[in-house]
Amino acid sequence: MTVTDVVTAVLLLGGALSCLLGALGLVRFPDVPARLQAATKPQTLGLLLILVGTAIRLEFESAATLLLVVAFQIITAPVISQIVGRSAYRAGTMRRDDLVVDELADPMARSDLPGPARDDPSS
Amino acid sequence: MTVVFTVTLAILAAAGLLTMLRLLRGPTTLDRITALDVLVVLIVCGGAVYVAINQDGSNIPLVAAVALIGFVGSATAARLVERGERHR
Numbered sequence: 156m157t158v159t160d161v162v163t164a165v166l167l168l169g170g171a172l173s174c175l176l177g178a179l180g181l182v183r184f185p186d187v188p189a190r191l192q193a194a195t196k197p198q199t200l201g202l203l204l205i206l207v208g209t210a211i212r213l214e215f216e217s218a219a220t221l222l223l224v225v226a227f228q229i230i231t232a233p234v235i236s237q238i239v240g241r242s243a244y245r246a247g248t249m250r251r252d253d254l255v256v257d258e259l260a261d262p263m264a265r266s267d268l269p270g271p272a273r274d275d276p277s278s
Numbered sequence: 279m280t281v282v283f284t285v286t287l288a289i290l291a292a293a294g295l296l297t298m299l300r301l302l303r304g305p306t307t308l309d310r311i312t313a314l315d316v317l318v319v320l321i322v323c324g325g326a327v328y329v330a331i332n333q334d335g336s337n338i339p340l341v342a343a344v345a346l347i348g349f350v351g352s353a354t355a356a357r358l359v360e361r362g363e364r365h366r
Contacts, residue, residue, distance in 0.1 A: 164282040171289035178293035181300045181316055187308045194312045198319040205323045209330040217335025224342045231349040238356040243308050
């Protein structure tokens with residue numbers, strides 16, 4: 156077990172556990188935005204750890220391509236959660252009692268955008 | 279090292295099962311989209327572990343392509359749902 160093997164083992168297992176925690180959070184959390192937290196953050200961290208653990212074992216060119224995938228995932232995860240979170244908010248599938256502050260309510264009310272803030276949530 | 283790979287793949291499989299649970303049970307379509315996005319990330323992780331096992335970079339484009347397609351699919355589906363979800 157050389158040093159790179161040990162480092163790869165630690166990274167791979169850490170990444171897999173992070174993915175498992177994310178999936179567990181996805182199941183346990185009450186509503187869509189909370190599940191989005193679980194679906195993007197630990198998964199991206201897990202993917203990052205696994206890909207770095209893989210990149211160590213390969214020569215430089217393929218490692219660079221793998222790190223490109225990591226960068227891509229880091230860029231797209233927030234975009235997906237923003238889109239899905241916005242759809243969840245506008246479709247009214249969010250639990251209102253958990254909300255501490257609802258900054259989107261006022262702009263929604265003023266603009267002509269349809270949203271749960273103006274008509275009653277249909278959930 | 280093979281023990282490490284099998285344990286990693288087993289943990290990823292367990293995560294996949296949990297995501298399937300959310301996929302089947304998810305009350306709204308948005309939950310299912312999120313679960314599918316998590317499944318795609320797990321597939322990418324599995325592909326990366328496969329690349330690590332064989333130590334050759336020949337199927338790295340697979341990993342990159344699945345990551346790209348996962349994003350486009352989720353984003354499009356979420357936009358599509360946004361219009362239809364309000365009537366329920």
